[in-house]
Amino acid sequence: MADTTDVSGLSFERALAELEAIVQKLESGNVPLEESISLYARGEALKARCDALLKDAEAKVEKITHGADGKATGTVPLDGE
Template sequence: MADFADVSTLSFEKALAELETIVGKLEGGNVPLEESITLYARGEALKARCDALLKDAEARVEKITLGADGRPAGTVPLDGE
């Protein structure tokens, strides 16, 4: 199982797909204990990567504000409502 890609280089989609595969294997219950531990640790790293990428994306999402004339006047964070 040492052929795992570096988690920090994975896109959200690739990390999520790998995480889903790991969850499927672990839920199947047919994985030896040592491999289960390795898969679980990898899953935790993938979950953290997905969380970080989602938080980064959320921080970049902005809402365009309109001025009195209806033209874009700037942006504010999406949570700034």
């Protein structure tokens, strides 16, 4: 059986859309118990993926440098290059 919680290749938008669909499905109350458990596990993985992508984006934004006039002058790569 394939690992249905592997979400490492999903973009933020795709992961969020799938997470929202899972929440709606679970909230409907029309899902068998075993499927609910699988959906919940997938949802947790999607939430973690979204959190990681948001933290990465936040770190990139924090690396934006500012000039003396307060205007952005460029960015600094996260890997230090």
